[in-house]
Amino acid sequence: MNIFVLLKQTFDTEERIVINNGEISDDGVKYVMNPYDEYAVEEALLQRDQHGGTITVVGVGPDRTAEALRTALAMGADEAVLISNDGLATDEYTVSRLLAAYLGQQSYDLILGGNFSVDSGGGQVAVRLAQLLDIPHTSSITKLAINGQQAVVDRDAEGDTETVEVSLPAVFTAQQGLNEPRYPSLPGIMKAKKKPFHRMAIGDLALSVSDAAAKTKRISLSLPPKREAGRILQGDHAQQAAELVNLLRTEAKLI
Amino acid sequence: MGKTYVVVAEVRDGSLRQVTLEALQAVSIACQEGDSTAAVLIGSQTTKLASELAGYVDGQIYSIDHPELEIYNPETYLNVMKSVFERVTPDVVMLGHTAQGRDLGPAIAAHLGAGQISDVIAIEKGDADEVIYTRPLYAGKAFEQKQFTGGAQVVTIRPNNINPTEAAASAGEVVELDYAPSASLRSIVKDVVRKTSGKVDLTEAKIVISGGRGVKSAEGFKPLEELADVLHGAVGASRAACDAGYCDYSMQIGQTGKVVTPEIYIACGISGAIQHLAGMSQSRVIIAINKDPEAPIFKVADYGIVGDLFEVVPLLTQEFRKVLV
Numbered sequence: 001m002n003i004f005v006l007l008k009q010t011f012d013t014e015e016r017i018v019i020n021n022g023e024i025s026d027d028g029v030k031y032v033m034n035p036y037d038e039y040a041v042e043e044a045l046l047q048r049d050q051h052g053g054t055i056t057v058v059g060v061g062p063d064r065t066a067e068a069l070r071t072a073l074a075m076g077a078d079e080a081v082l083i084s085n086d087g088l089a090t091d092e093y094t095v096s097r098l099l100a101a102y103l104g105q106q107s108y109d110l111i112l113g114g115n116f117s118v119d120s121g122g123g124q125v126a127v128r129l130a131q132l133l134d135i136p137h138t139s140s141i142t143k144l145a146i147n148g149q150q151a152v153v154d155r156d157a158e159g160d161t162e163t164v165e166v167s168l169p170a171v172f173t174a175q176q177g178l179n180e181p182r183y184p185s186l187p188g189i190m191k192a193k194k195k196p197f198h199r200m201a202i203g204d205l206a207l208s209v210s211d212a213a214a215k216t217k218r219i220s221l222s223l224p225p226k227r228e229a230g231r232i233l234q235g236d237h238a239q240q241a242a243e244l245v246n247l248l249r250t251e252a253k254l255i
Numbered sequence: 256m257g258k259t260y261v262v263v264a265e266v267r268d269g270s271l272r273q274v275t276l277e278a279l280q281a282v283s284i285a286c287q288e289g290d291s292t293a294a295v296l297i298g299s300q301t302t303k304l305a306s307e308l309a310g311y312v313d314g315q316i317y318s319i320d321h322p323e324l325e326i327y328n329p330e331t332y333l334n335v336m337k338s339v340f341e342r343v344t345p346d347v348v349m350l351g352h353t354a355q356g357r358d359l360g361p362a363i364a365a366h367l368g369a370g371q372i373s374d375v376i377a378i379e380k381g382d383a384d385e386v387i388y389t390r391p392l393y394a395g396k397a398f399e400q401k402q403f404t405g406g407a408q409v410v411t412i413r414p415n416n417i418n419p420t421e422a423a424a425s426a427g428e429v430v431e432l433d434y435a436p437s438a439s440l441r442s443i444v445k446d447v448v449r450k451t452s453g454k455v456d457l458t459e460a461k462i463v464i465s466g467g468r469g470v471k472s473a474e475g476f477k478p479l480e481e482l483a484d485v486l487h488g489a490v491g492a493s494r495a496a497c498d499a500g501y502c503d504y505s506m507q508i509g510q511t512g513k514v515v516t517p518e519i520y521i522a523c524g525i526s527g528a529i530q531h532l533a534g535m536s537q538s539r540v541i542i543a544i545n546k547d548p549e550a551p552i553f554k555v556a557d558y559g560i561v562g563d564l565f566e567v568v569p570l571l572t573q574e575f576r577k578v579l580v
């Protein structure tokens with residue numbers, strides 16, 4: 001089975017966001033593999049254990065994305081592809097076009113991605129890719145069972161669980177609960193260094209810069225207003241409860 | 256010629272979702288004189304809802320009613336949208352940023368070759384009448400303002416952030432479209448387990464009561480649920496509570512869970528980690544109940560109660576019951 005995993009590198013979720021000269025500062029920022037993509041990588045490994053095959057992890061982004069791809073190799077993926085978006089006005093449209101141009105030249109049975117990226121959180125790329133490749137998709141899955149050319153998945157639809165039968169090849173995006181991602185082992189990290197790592201750019205794909213150019217642009221950035229610590233209510237718990245209800249009525253006027 | 260806006264309506268538990276009316280309001284902020292609006296209602300037994308929707312849309316309401324469409328399936332729903340687009344060429348398609356809209360939106364965008372701005376929380380017009388969309392980054396640790404650079408556009412609207420539209424001046428026209436089931440579907444929904452039926456939707460709730468590791472067990476969520484019942488609110492959770500198996504991941508609030516913006520957020524036994532704050536710090540009023548006075552959650556809470564949640568929460572339920580009944 002040919003498995004592809006879509007990977008993005010994001011800020012560590014611990015990071016605070018600082019805006020400098022109208023840009024989000026990446027000064028001293030720690031990067032990680034997008035947390036949802038970890039579930040996708042883990043699922044690829046579990047499926048390969050069962051059905052055999054190879055796992056290729058594919059990332060679009062700047063050079064530093066290589067780190068996240070290497071992490072996936074250290075977890076056990078077989079090959080990595082980094083598609084550079086250097087000099088390209090990039091949005092989700094762009095990324096999906098680059099991925100589709102690359103994957104259009106590959107033979108694939110299963111494409112896995114994260115449910116969304118925790119930085120820009122658009123949740124578009126994987127679904128767009130499925131359409132561009134003209135294959136079915138199910139997003140936000142919490143279970144995947146493959147039998148021949150047929151997959152049965154559980155999809156989390158805001159708390160409801162849908163069981164969907166999908167014919168392969170297909171795209172699935174991973175939701176929390178799908179599995180428990182492993183940590184890269186030390187031997188895994190050593191082995192990862194020798195695994196095939198391909199770099200490409202738009203010129204290597206059958207796609208022109210204007211065809212991939214972003215359809216949206218950012219015009220400004222802002223931070224949320226700072227929240228001040230409020231008031232700790234005094235008295236015993238019964239008094240505190242009564243005061244809180246009273247404050248919500250008279251001060252906040254919400255009840 | 257004016258632009259054509261198409262709103263994809265959404266049905267939940269047999270009613271129109273509030274976010275559909277919010278998307279219609281988004282359209283009325285974005286559109287100009289000469290633009291037109293259409294709505295699309297896909298489902299099973301949609302007749303009544305279509306005429307209800309007609310009260311809000313001064314334009315066509317395409318109603319596609321078929322048993323096979325009762326449950327969302329990206330393939331069947333996209334097929335329906337393609338048939339609608341044979342009749343109206345959309346300039347802008349708006350959907351709710353919901354399980355359905357998050358999935359259908361990008362599929363429509365790819366089909367139209369359109370740009371998409373997801374998870375929009377505010378819309379305004381700039382100096383040159385251009386439409387500016389505001390959306391969160393890093394689950395609300397920052398915000399960006401975005402514009403389209405050209406071509407067709409898809410927008411998904413986060414529930415609970417834009418005021419719902421009022422009834423339209425004149426009623427829209429319901430157009431029933433036939434649905435031809437496809438013989439060769441590549442994905443089929445076999446079964447749906449509804450855990451949320453009858454419950455207040457977490458992302459749309461005006462009041463959210465969340466439990467963290469301090470709740471200690473699945474059983475420990477009971478007092479929170481009782482409080483939620485009294486307040487017609489929804490129950491959420493921290494990741495630690497989900498990881499510990501006290502509750503379902505669908506309840507998780509935070510950077511890797513849902514982002515909620517209710518009027519009142521009550522955090523019970525939650526420490527206030529940065530990843531949790533990302534998902535709830537835009538709530539209007541935050542209340543924290545925690546037995547540790549040093550817990551970081553108190554730094555963002557408007558009102559704090561230091562104490563054992565198992566003592567405090569039932570007392571709160573009692574007090575609210577007194578004033579609400």
Ligand SMILES: Cc1cc2nc3c(=O)[nH]c(=O)nc-3n(C[C@H](O)[C@H](O)[C@H](O)COP(=O)(O)OP(=O)(O)OC[C@H]3O[C@@H](n4cnc5c(N)ncnc54)[C@H](O)[C@@H]3O)c2cc1C
Nearest residue numbers: 467468469493494495509510511524525526530531546564
């Ligand atoms: C990649 C990544 C993504 C993450 N995403 C999220 C996310 O989306 N959402 C999220 O919530 N977290 C997320 N986290 C986890 C986050 O860092 C915290 O670990 C988590 O939020 C802690 O949950 P908690 O506050 O319930 O538990 P704890 O931090 O253990 O806090 C429990 C609190 O309960 C209090 N308490 C205990 N007993 C009682 C009692 N009887 N009465 C009152 N108070 C009591 C304690 O004083 C303590 O403050 C993420 C972490 C990572 C690494």
